[in-house]
Amino acid sequence: MKSQHELCIGSLRSGGLITNYHCSSKCRHCLYASSPRRSKDYIDEETAVNVFKTVISLGCYSLHIGGGEPFLNQEGLKKVLITAGKVGMDIEYVETNSSWFQDKDSAIRLLEGLKTNSLNTLLISISPFHNEFIPFYKVKEVIHACNKAGISVFPWIYDFYGDIDRFPDDKPVPYSLYTETFGTDYTKKLFRRYWIHPGGRALTALAEVYGRKNTALLIKDRTPCIELANTSHFHFDLYGDYIPGLCSGIRIGMKDMGKPLSKEKYPFIYLLYNYGIKGFYDEVVSTFGFIPKESYISKCDLCLDIRRFLVMEKNMDNVEFGPKGFYEEL
Numbered sequence: 200m201k202s203q204h205e206l207c208i209g210s211l212r213s214g215g216l217i218t219n220y221h222c223s224s225k226c227r228h229c230l231y232a233s234s235p236r237r238s239k240d241y242i243d244e245e246t247a248v249n250v251f252k253t254v255i256s257l258g259c260y261s262l263h264i265g266g267g268e269p270f271l272n273q274e275g276l277k278k279v280l281i282t283a284g285k286v287g288m289d290i291e292y293v294e295t296n297s298s299w300f301q302d303k304d305s306a307i308r309l310l311e312g313l314k315t316n317s318l319n320t321l322l323i324s325i326s327p328f329h330n331e332f333i334p335f336y337k338v339k340e341v342i343h344a345c346n347k348a349g350i351s352v353f354p355w356i357y358d359f360y361g362d363i364d365r366f367p368d369d370k371p372v373p374y375s376l377y378t379e380t381f382g383t384d385y386t387k388k389l390f391r392r393y394w395i396h397p398g399g400r401a402l403t404a405l406a407e408v409y410g411r412k413n414t415a416l417l418i419k420d421r422t423p424c425i426e427l428a429n430t431s432h433f434h435f436d437l438y439g440d441y442i443p444g445l446c447s448g449i450r451i452g453m454k455d456m457g458k459p460l461s462k463e464k465y466p467f468i469y470l471l472y473n474y475g476i477k478g479f480y481d482e483v484v485s486t487f488g489f490i491p492k493e494s495y496i497s498k499c500d501l502c503l504d505i506r507r508f509l510v511m512e513k514n515m516d517n518v519e520f521g522p523k524g525f526y527e528e529l
């Protein structure tokens with residue numbers, strides 16, 4: 200008889216495809232710990248086909264594309280769009296940080312070419328975190344190029360445009376200038392204006408905003424991590440792995456979608472899904488000798504620290520946690 204406690208991703212609601220983790224920036228709020236040091240691997244055609252077919256088989260017919268920075272491999276991006284069209288997967292939008300902009304003509308040419316491959320909307324990142332790495336003139340130019348090429352712009356988020364435009368737009372702006380200019384509580388206010396998931400690298404930035412909780416309290420929490428079953432903002436990555444919920448650094452193989460995950464193959468996910476952070480923590484302390492810090496921002500911060508310990512200090516190479524570059528670049 201099937202156990203009720205085995206996680207099963209039997210249908211999908213809304214999500215995206217991470218084509219690459221490599222990025223021109225190392226934003227302090229990045230959930231997927233992308234950076235210039237991450238591998239330049241880009242999704243290949245076969246994996247893209249398999250991901251699209253799997254997603255469709257689980258009842259979801261559209262995806263967005265994100266990274267890393269998808270435009271760092273423009274041929275690769277074009278192939279993904281063509282593949283999506285062939286398989287019948289609708290692409291809602293492609294995310295970009297605009298770092299690839301070189302000049303007006305080549306940007307318009309590139310976008311016009313991608314439009315013929317059904318790129319209709321570009322989500323353009325606009326935030327002080329991105330502005331630490333990308334001169335704002337590039338963002339303005341990509342918006343302009345979209346207008347010329349007939350591609351819709353989804354500014355994420357427009358609310359920051361005025362803040363960023365206070366500074367010269369020809370070079371990146373250190374984040375310290377934002378707090379000097381707008382006040383020391385700028386970060387706190389920023390997190391109210393901008394949806395940022397408290398995971399990955401964002402957890403460090405969030406400590407300043409939300410403070411920390413005593414570990415002794417956190418490890419009493421046996422509440423099952425039902426977040427793992429949430430498919431309202433799922434992602435697949437370039438290796439064909441499914442990232443459950445928004446629990447970056449946790450993965451499920453594509454072949455295991457649509458059926459209960461066995462306790463033997465996914466023992467840690469089983470613990471988290473059944474016994475919450477307490478079950479996971481107890482197991483790793485007793486089996487691997489994990490020693491926690493005194494405090495964490497949240498159970499997810501503790502979870503991430505335990506996983507980082509397993510991957511980086513115990514050299515664990517398992518199906519559940521990875522890719523390793525995520526843990527290296529937090």
Ligand code: SF4
Nearest residue numbers: 424426446498499502
């Ligand atoms: S504790 Fe871990 S598994 Fe549970 S929701 Fe947070 S990141 Fe996901």
